[in-house]
Amino acid sequence: MPALNGFLWLISYWLIGEVMVHFTGLPVSSGVIGMLLLTATLAVWGRVPSTIAAAAQPLIGLLAMLIMPGVVGVFFILDELAGQWLAILCALIIGTLLSVITTLWLLKRLMGKTHAR
Amino acid sequence: MPANALPDALTATPLFAVGLTFTAYLLGNLVFKKLKQPTWLPAILIAALLLAAILAIIGLPYAAYRQDASWLTVLLGPATVALGMPLYQQMPHIRALWRPLTICLPIAASLAACYALAIAWLMGSSPQILASLAAKSVTAPIAIGITEQIGGSVALLLGALLVTGVATAAFVGLAARLLKIDDDRIIGFALGLNGHAIGTVRAFEISPAAGAFASLGMSLTGIFTALILPLAWRLIGVGG
Missing domain, CATH: 1.20.5 (Single alpha-helices involved in coiled-coils or other helix-helix interfaces)
Known part of the structure; x- marks a missing residue:
């Protein structure tokens, strides 16, 4: 299950971001810290592992759907x-x-x- | 058997809200394609209108729907982390044009927020509304985090994102003609920087180069704004 493996990477980076926000009190969301850490890691590796691509690609493709429950809120x-x-x-x-x-x-x-x- | 037994049974698990979201999303995309992909009516807006209409018809309160739909929205966290992958893939563009981009990005991304904030403030908007509009040019997953940090309304922010994205897609072509710009890289970057994902989709319709630069503009604006805006908000002490 390469996608599951990659998804665990994404969750782990998000959790690391959460820990960093908790201890430093930085006014930045955990997702952004996780994203920067992921970019830095990929830059060190020099390539995108297929596991991470397998999880990241579909998630990015579904972003519009993930924000929909929030978008609907504007009508209310x-x-x-x-x-x-x-x-x-x-x-x-x-x-x-x-x-x-x-x-x-x-x-x-x-x-x-x-x-x- | 009481009249509300069926709705109660259906909403006992989050599956109903999740299924409803899938349905509205897929239908929205279908209608969008049937209408020949109009720039002024993004698929997400069609889907959101459908979803709001369904909720109103079946009488499911928005708060209850939102609670159940958190089974989906919790994925926004890892999805934001996933944006690190396209950002890494943009590295060659960043390296080739780092000088103009380093100067342009902070100025343009700050102004994208400041123009709107200044106009809203002059017209007497409340601090809470200002906080909801501040991240209007930032891609949704990052903008939601920023807005929660500075105490705005996420619902209003998402509405603002739609308006901003559609306005950007409409204005960039016009302004480029006015300024006699035909470089797809500049047009793409402006689309992504101001119009986040909606602008980026428009850029990919123009050319792959415009699309690549739009993704770059969108990612960099997201990071810059996420790092600077909450701090600036705290320093200025808006809203309190």
């Missing part, structure tokens, strides 16, 4: 946020437009220099 807080929606939508839509333009412009200038050498 619509009333709570009455009167706040205009501010929220303006912030999200105008904020995103501004940040998209900034990212494109900034990276164009920075990569332009790299190209010119």
Whole structure:
């Protein structure tokens, strides 16, 4: 069962992250610490073991489904946020437009220099 | 036999909630394909609407559903760790372009949060709403962790992620034309940095290079924001 073996790796890294958060009080989620540890481990090994790929690939493919129970929650807080929606939508839509333009412009200038050498 | 015996029997185990989630997810994907994959209506939104409608029709309270569905959502932890694998696979891109990326990422990822926070704050949003919007450009599994750390509403965050992702996919093409950018790497990076998974899906439709850079932008934004935002939130003391 290569996938089970890989899944145990993923769970172990998450648990290590949990232990580190517990002892250091870092304001970072255990998942992010586990992810960074996994990246570092793979960089040391220089390849992705087939066991980890067998567990990681399907999990990443199912991410959208894993967040669905949470997404549905937004329909049940619509009333709570009455009167706040205009501010929220303006912030999200105008904020995103501004940040998209900034990212494109900034990276164009920075990569332009790299190209010119 | 009382009228509520059947629903009670069905929801006695988490299997009903899990099955319901699978059904809505698969149906959502099917409808999405039938509609020729519209950018403005992601599959996850169709699936979530279906699921909400089913819950409302059968009268299952959201809190009860969510509790049972935790059999699925607990997998978000290992799934976040799994993102380390694509990140490792992006290493050659990071090495080739480390200089522009190191300068661009902190500025762009901070602004992605700050623009929205400034607008919401100016329009009088409460600290709890600000905390729910702050991680709006971060990929969902990481953003949920951040939002729990800084005390926002995860439900509102996930709604914000949908709006942000769809808006990014719509705006990037427009803005690129305006700024006369035709480099797929730049367009991809902007899609992933601002529009997380939804932007990355859009980037893969443009070209594999755009997709690779979108994954990179998404991962790096997630890590940067996860490391900086909770700390910044604590220092500024927003909300309390």
